[in-house]
Amino acid sequence: MKSRTTTLTVTAENRYAFLDLTDDLRRAIKDAGVTDGAAIAFCAHTTCALLINEWEDGALEDFRRHLTDLVPHDGVYYAHDDFSIRTQNLNPDERKNGHAHVKAMLLSATSHAIPVAAGEPAFGVWQRLIFLELDEPKDRSITSQVFGD
Amino acid sequence: MKSRTTTLTVTAENRYAFLDLTDDLRRAIKDAGVTDGAAIAFCAHTTCALLINEWEDGALEDFRRHLTDLVPHDGVYYAHDDFSIRTQNLNPDERKNGHAHVKAMLLSATSHAIPVAAGEPAFGVWQRLIFLELDEPKDRSITSQVFGD
Amino acid sequence: MKSRTTTLTVTAENRYAFLDLTDDLRRAIKDAGVTDGAAIAFCAHTTCALLINEWEDGALEDFRRHLTDLVPHDGVYYAHDDFSIRTQNLNPDERKNGHAHVKAMLLSATSHAIPVAAGEPAFGVWQRLIFLELDEPKDRSITSQVFGD
Numbered sequence: 410m411k412s413r414t415t416t417l418t419v420t421a422e423n424r425y426a427f428l429d430l431t432d433d434l435r436r437a438i439k440d441a442g443v444t445d446g447a448a449i450a451f452c453a454h455t456t457c458a459l460l461i462n463e464w465e466d467g468a469l470e471d472f473r474r475h476l477t478d479l480v481p482h483d484g485v486y487y488a489h490d491d492f493s494i495r496t497q498n499l500n501p502d503e504r505k506n507g508h509a510h511v512k513a514m515l516l517s518a519t520s521h522a523i524p525v526a527a528g529e530p531a532f533g534v535w536q537r538l539i540f541l542e543l544d545e546p547k548d549r550s551i552t553s554q555v556f557g558d
Numbered sequence: 559m560k561s562r563t564t565t566l567t568v569t570a571e572n573r574y575a576f577l578d579l580t581d582d583l584r585r586a587i588k589d590a591g592v593t594d595g596a597a598i599a600f601c602a603h604t605t606c607a608l609l610i611n612e613w614e615d616g617a618l619e620d621f622r623r624h625l626t627d628l629v630p631h632d633g634v635y636y637a638h639d640d641f642s643i644r645t646q647n648l649n650p651d652e653r654k655n656g657h658a659h660v661k662a663m664l665l666s667a668t669s670h671a672i673p674v675a676a677g678e679p680a681f682g683v684w685q686r687l688i689f690l691e692l693d694e695p696k697d698r699s700i701t702s703q704v705f706g707d
Numbered sequence: 708m709k710s711r712t713t714t715l716t717v718t719a720e721n722r723y724a725f726l727d728l729t730d731d732l733r734r735a736i737k738d739a740g741v742t743d744g745a746a747i748a749f750c751a752h753t754t755c756a757l758l759i760n761e762w763e764d765g766a767l768e769d770f771r772r773h774l775t776d777l778v779p780h781d782g783v784y785y786a787h788d789d790f791s792i793r794t795q796n797l798n799p800d801e802r803k804n805g806h807a808h809v810k811a812m813l814l815s816a817t818s819h820a821i822p823v824a825a826g827e828p829a830f831g832v833w834q835r836l837i838f839l840e841l842d843e844p845k846d847r848s849i850t851s852q853v854f855g856d
Binding site: 524 | 559561563598600602603604628629636637638639640643644646647656659660662663664666668669670671699701703705
Binding site: 410449453454455490494497498507511514519520521556 | 758761765
């Protein structure tokens with residue numbers, strides 16, 4: 410059984426931008442030389458997410474609107490952003506992103522386990538691996554770990 | 559280390575129906591001949607979900623009600639269903655299912671990674687693998703990929 | 708390829724308490740002797756969750772508040788807790804926890820698949836593995852299944 414890990418750096422253009430990572434996942438599977446097995450897609454961050462769904466601009470916009478209605482980024486108090494009381498994990502350039510932590514925990518979309526068959530992710534016809542930036546854009550590491558024969 | 563992939567087709571009776579797939583997962587593990595390892599349960603679709611929770615009619619009904627309150631299937635605008643503007647991924651028989659895409663992305667319940675011990679999924683006493691149809695019923699492919707010794 | 712399963716029992720101090728399990732996951736990886744591979748973290752229960760996010764008291768409190776606003780534990784009818792009609796899965800000491808089942812299904816945070824590199828979980832700088840109790844505190848089994856070379 411082979412195993413290979415690939416780390417990709419992506420940067421969204423703005424907050425709430427989506428990026429299609431399906432072809433990157435496909436390439437990681439090819440590079441691993443695995444025909445039958447599985448792939449783990451893992452997002453090494455706490456204010457963004459990996460989704461598996463259809464890439465249709467309307468559906469993505471619908472999701473963005475619902476998510477920001479459920480967890481607004483302003484007009485709501487976030488203790489994480491209250492620098493008058495917060496003492497933990499403070500950076501010199503700390504930004505207000507309490508809303509993005511809440512969204513990320515609500516989605517719980519940090520990892521996916523995806524079967525691999527015939528050297529391809531065993532996705533249904535409409536499934537794509539989609540990165541969603543919830544915070545101000547920054548470089549993000551996405552790891553694909555592929556294993557199998 | 560052995561690895562075996564099983565694909566099952568399921569069809570719910572109606573929108574928001576739940577199906578208990580625990581015995582199908584058990585059978586896939588037995589057929590793989592794996593006693594210690596792991597199983598990936600994967601839903602190859604964008605408008606349904608796989609849950610791991612208790613099968614109790616009241617709890618499932620409670621969840622259905624909360625989910626449809628959070629993301630209603632009517633009375634709300636979905637760009638995915640606005641065929642006056644949409645141009646991508648259009649089928650001749652396109653149906654309005656924007657709500658189901660939003661629900662599926664919110665749940666992010668496309669895959670689960672489940673330890674296998676003594677030839678069984680290492681589920682707690684109340685855990686069941688449960689399929690939830692979010693769209694109009696259609697044939698759905700659920701893949702179990704089992705690996706281990 | 709090696710594979711090793713470790714089961715840990717944890718007990719929160721109260722409902723909605725968080726516990727940091729990152730060091731337990733690290734220890735399970737060390738004990739498995741795996742340097743490159745993956746770990747599955749699995750919660751064998753239906754009314755608690757495993758999150759991967761930042762451990763900052765404010766962010767965790769923000770999440771708890773949003774989650775209990777979305778799915779309140781009182782003032783709302785739960786069929787799961789209506790013992791005048793419920794017939795399934797009844798224990799002599801059955802407690803009202805319908806809200807916790809709904810929260811757990813909404814989060815869908817029963818398992819995570821985490822790459823392992825250099826004998827460590829391939830977490831980003833702020834990522835921690837966090838247990839969240841949604842019900843009255845009780846003993847909870849968390850399984851780490853580590854595999855790789």
